[in-house]
Amino acid sequence: MSHESSYTPNSGFERWMDERLPIIRLGADFLSFPTPRNLNYLWTFGGILTFCLMTQIITGVVLAMHYVPNDKLAFDSIEHIMRDVPWGWLIQPIHMVGASMFFFAVYIHMFRGLYFGSYKAPREILWILGMLIYALMMATAFMGYSLRWGQMSFWGVTVITGLFGTLDEVIKGLGTFVLQTILGGYSVNGATLNRLFSLHYLLPFAIAGLVVLHIWALHVSGNNNPTGLSVKKDSDTVPFHPYMTAKDAFSLSVFILVFAWFVFYVPGYLADPINNEQANALKTPAEISPEWYFRPYYAILRSIPNKLYGVIFFALSIVLWFFVPWLDTSRVRSAKYRPAYRWCFWLFVVSFIGLTYLGGKPPEGWYVFWSRIFSIYYFAYFIVVLPLLGLIETPLPMPNSITESVLGKLGGGGGSGLPQGATALAEKR
Numbered sequence: 001m002s003h004e005s006s007y008t009p010n011s012g013f014e015r016w017m018d019e020r021l022p023i024i025r026l027g028a029d030f031l032s033f034p035t036p037r038n039l040n041y042l043w044t045f046g047g048i049l050t051f052c053l054m055t056q057i058i059t060g061v062v063l064a065m066h067y068v069p070n071d072k073l074a075f076d077s078i079e080h081i082m083r084d085v086p087w088g089w090l091i092q093p094i095h096m097v098g099a100s101m102f103f104f105a106v107y108i109h110m111f112r113g114l115y116f117g118s119y120k121a122p123r124e125i126l127w128i129l130g131m132l133i134y135a136l137m138m139a140t141a142f143m144g145y146s147l148r149w150g151q152m153s154f155w156g157v158t159v160i161t162g163l164f165g166t167l168d169e170v171i172k173g174l175g176t177f178v179l180q181t182i183l184g185g186y187s188v189n190g191a192t193l194n195r196l197f198s199l200h201y202l203l204p205f206a207i208a209g210l211v212v213l214h215i216w217a218l219h220v221s222g223n224n225n226p227t228g229l230s231v232k233k234d235s236d237t238v239p240f241h242p243y244m245t246a247k248d249a250f251s252l253s254v255f256i257l258v259f260a261w262f263v264f265y266v267p268g269y270l271a272d273p274i275n276n277e278q279a280n281a282l283k284t285p286a287e288i289s290p291e292w293y294f295r296p297y298y299a300i301l302r303s304i305p306n307k308l309y310g311v312i313f314f315a316l317s318i319v320l321w322f323f324v325p326w327l328d329t330s331r332v333r334s335a336k337y338r339p340a341y342r343w344c345f346w347l348f349v350v351s352f353i354g355l356t357y358l359g360g361k362p363p364e365g366w367y368v369f370w371s372r373i374f375s376i377y378y379f380a381y382f383i384v385v386l387p388l389l390g391l392i393e394t395p396l397p398m399p400n401s402i403t404e405s406v407l408g409k410l411g412g413g414g415g416s417g418l419p420q421g422a423t424a425l426a427e428k429r
């Protein structure tokens, strides 16, 4: 869907600008971008994520003005921000709670894409850019968490960097070499903290760059929508402004209310209280577990008794997401018309939430048992369900167009044996 520019400069200045740097045209075209008329509130999370990224960057830059990346001073410098720096009591919790809100929004955004088949042609690159953003978000959040230099930060870094040590089992000495290079020493130390701080400051800007590409790709393919049907005629779309801007503004307001509730009433609710204790290399906490948004992967890592295989499956559990556009063989995008897939999808959501819960529990007894069950389904979803179900499932009849779906008139199957929307997708390929 390429969008013809409908902008005409209204003043002498606009004409002058338009011939030199058509940035006003860019903004105007953005606002008039045709969006499917049936987008629901799940399509507001992209805007919410943009807000989250900006909030993290702004609060983070201010925090960095007062934070000291030194292993003797880091913990106290955050106490200093909270107690002495003007507005520090507000900026620090916004940044900390903001990380959780960011991940909450990104999971809704990703699972929305998974449900409505937003990764299918022609949106594969859009999806891959999204996954790259997600991978960088995880790296950034991990590094940011370590900066507090509390007990859980320190031991979390020790455990996660320690995973590189398993490379020794592949090539002798390689793991030790990589590990010591990353740490800048034999164990987590002040040099490690410096590296983590430097990269934690850098990566959000790389994420911002990827977001620009992500939105560019979106503007080439156009939005998917709850029916998964491609846009066919003008009546299928409405301009982004005021229709989506109004929806985005409402959704963002509700999101900010929830965000503010956490910041003002329970800022530490999602964090581990052990992290309020300064890092101590001589005292390992009884349980080491990451923040909630990493726990599904952590549960997978721990559910495998062999360390090397644990690391391999841990990495695979993230890498598989990148390949979803090619793993899914169905010609129908939206789960709305895929009854069997819907069940598999919700089972995947249950497994993901189950793993999130179990990743915060000690690795023993029933916790391990259920981690294994959910992990098996997690991988089966990618490797078995997505490729096979698309080949054997009979989709439900689909409307002929987005407009028809909104007006509630169902069209026939089109005689090809495939629902009409599926035919359209097959033609596009």
Ligand code: HEM
Residues within 6 Å of the ligand: 042, 043, 044, 045, 046, 047, 049, 050, 053, 106, 109, 110, 113, 116, 118, 119, 123, 126, 127, 128, 129, 130, 131, 133, 134, 207, 211, 214, 215, 218, 222, 223, 224, 225
């Ligand atoms: C900083 C993080 C991110 C930002 C700021 C962002 C921003 C956006 C925006 C503004 C949109 C259009 C509005 C919408 O559909 O909600 C969008 C769409 C999309 N995003 Fe993201 N995104 C981010 C992360 C991700 C991730 C991690 C994925 C997962 C792979 C992803 C996949 C997609 C897809 C597939 C679409 C098209 C959806 C559709 O039209 O149905 N995004 N993104």
